[in-house]
Amino acid sequence: MRGKLGAVNLTRWIGVCAAGKRVARAMRSLFGVEIQGATVILESMSITGYANQFLCDLVAYVPGKPIEDTAREHGLRPEDIVKLASNENPLGPSPMAQEAMREAAGLMHLYPDGGGVKLREALAAKHRVEFDNIVLGNGSNEIIELLCHSFLNQETSLVAAEHAFVVYKLMATLFGAQYLEVPDPGFIHDLPAMAAAVREDTRLVFVANPNNPTGTLVGQEEIDRFLEALPEHVIAVFDEAYFEFLQNPADTVKYVREGRNVCVMRTFSKAQGLSGLRVGYGIANKEVADLLNKARQPFNVNAMAQTAALASIADEDHIRRTVQNNQEGRAMFESAFAERGWEYIPSHANFVMVKVGDGDAVFREMLTRGVIVRALRSYKLPEWIRVSVGTARENVRCLQVMDEVIQL
Numbered sequence: 398m399r400g401k402l403g404a405v406n407l408t409r410w411i412g413v414c415a416a417g418k419r420v421a422r423a424m425r426s427l428f429g430v431e432i433q434g435a436t437v438i439l440e441s442m443s444i445t446g447y448a449n450q451f452l453c454d455l456v457a458y459v460p461g462k463p464i465e466d467t468a469r470e471h472g473l474r475p476e477d478i479v480k481l482a483s484n485e486n487p488l489g490p491s492p493m494a495q496e497a498m499r500e501a502a503g504l505m506h507l508y509p510d511g512g513g514v515k516l517r518e519a520l521a522a523k524h525r526v527e528f529d530n531i532v533l534g535n536g537s538n539e540i541i542e543l544l545c546h547s548f549l550n551q552e553t554s555l556v557a558a559e560h561a562f563v564v565y566k567l568m569a570t571l572f573g574a575q576y577l578e579v580p581d582p583g584f585i586h587d588l589p590a591m592a593a594a595v596r597e598d599t600r601l602v603f604v605a606n607p608n609n610p611t612g613t614l615v616g617q618e619e620i621d622r623f624l625e626a627l628p629e630h631v632i633a634v635f636d637e638a639y640f641e642f643l644q645n646p647a648d649t650v651k652y653v654r655e656g657r658n659v660c661v662m663r664t665f666s667k668a669q670g671l672s673g674l675r676v677g678y679g680i681a682n683k684e685v686a687d688l689l690n691k692a693r694q695p696f697n698v699n700a701m702a703q704t705a706a707l708a709s710i711a712d713e714d715h716i717r718r719t720v721q722n723n724q725e726g727r728a729m730f731e732s733a734f735a736e737r738g739w740e741y742i743p744s745h746a747n748f749v750m751v752k753v754g755d756g757d758a759v760f761r762e763m764l765t766r767g768v769i770v771r772a773l774r775s776y777k778l779p780e781w782i783r784v785s786v787g788t789a790r791e792n793v794r795c796l797q798v799m800d801e802v803i804q805l
């Protein structure tokens with residue numbers, strides 16, 4: 398049947414490929430329209446109909462709202478806006494990194510070092526691993542993508558906690574793998590349940606430690622037991638984007654030194670204050686690191702980012718001040734939330750998740766008053782928001798606005 402039914406009725410509303418393919422299936426079962434029916438649909442689809450089906454099905458990542466957009470949309474001055482939406486460092490990049498970037502500006506006509514040698518050497522020394530254990534990424538997000546690129550396809554699965562960092566799910570979807578979501582009672586990763594969820598076809602298990610957006614942590618003993626329970630065909634990925642904020646962190650790099658199937662992810666975006674440059678890294682056993690290095694673009698980390706990251710590693714003072722500011726700000730938020738009777742999840746990172754009723758409405762109202770936080774509907778947490786820790790002044794302003802807006 399290559400008739401009007403397909404051509405006329407369907408052309409109007411088949412916009413995207415996923416919908417088109419679903420319609421094709423429905424046509425087949427309802428009207429017995431076989432291959433030719435699908436042809437009709439294909440002819441009437443837009444170019445997205447020919448795109449990678451997994452990409453079409455993907456719900457795009459929603460980043461924190463930028464300051465400039467908020468200022469324009471709400472008639473505010475950018476300098477009056479407080480952005481506590483993306484877990485950035487409110488103290489900015491390290492002064493040493495800023496100085497190194499100024500010096501490097503005149504060399505930006507040259508391609509970066511594609512091997513990232515100086516930075517990888519410094520990171521290998523810092524973590525007491527070998528050069529070949531380090532993979533640089535365009536943010537640690539790219540390490541997630543490279544892992545999925547290397548190990549996932551339609552015949553495989555990935556295990557993660559129910560409220561884990563959302564990019565794992567996006568990437569699993571993009572590569573057509575099954576995403577196995579394990580309940581996390583009290584928002585804490587249930588590592589025994591995650592190990593039990595591993596199947597023959599599982600290749601990656603992600604442990605975000607601490608997790609975003611919950612801020613919860615799992616400890617050394619649980620991690621040790623978890624690793625013991627994992628079979629050989631699985632890579633344990635420890636996403637440690639907020640590592641620097643921890644008091645007594647678990648050591649996962651030791652597993653890399655032991656040659657286990659482990660990848661530890663770190664980033665320069667959070668405590669190091671270099672989110673805008675996009676630089677992160679993986680510390681992995683050599684076989685895994687080698688695969689990730691093959692999968693990446695030759696110049697995935699730009700020259701300015703390499704320069705700034707290198708200088709930043711040496712600036713321990715800046716990290717100390719950052720961690721101190723974070724401890725004070727986080728304690729202020731947590732005690733203020735407790736005083737007001739607002740449920741919150743005690744955090745180990747540079748943000749706090751708090752229950753406010755209608756999270757979207759609170760987010761929108763706060764936005765009109767110039768404070769940007771993060772609504773968490775995309776994490777299936779519509780009653781919660783996540784507030785990043787800012788400077789003392791920013792935190793006080795945020796709390797004032799929350800007081801005006803939240804009526805629980």
Ligand SMILES: Cc1ncc(COP(=O)(O)O)c(C=O)c1O
Pocket residue numbers: 483484535536537538539562605607608609636638663664665666672675676677
């Ligand atoms: C848990 C976690 N992992 C990874 C990332 C990615 O960070 P980046 O790509 O900036 O290194 C983030 C950023 O928010 C995060 O919260």
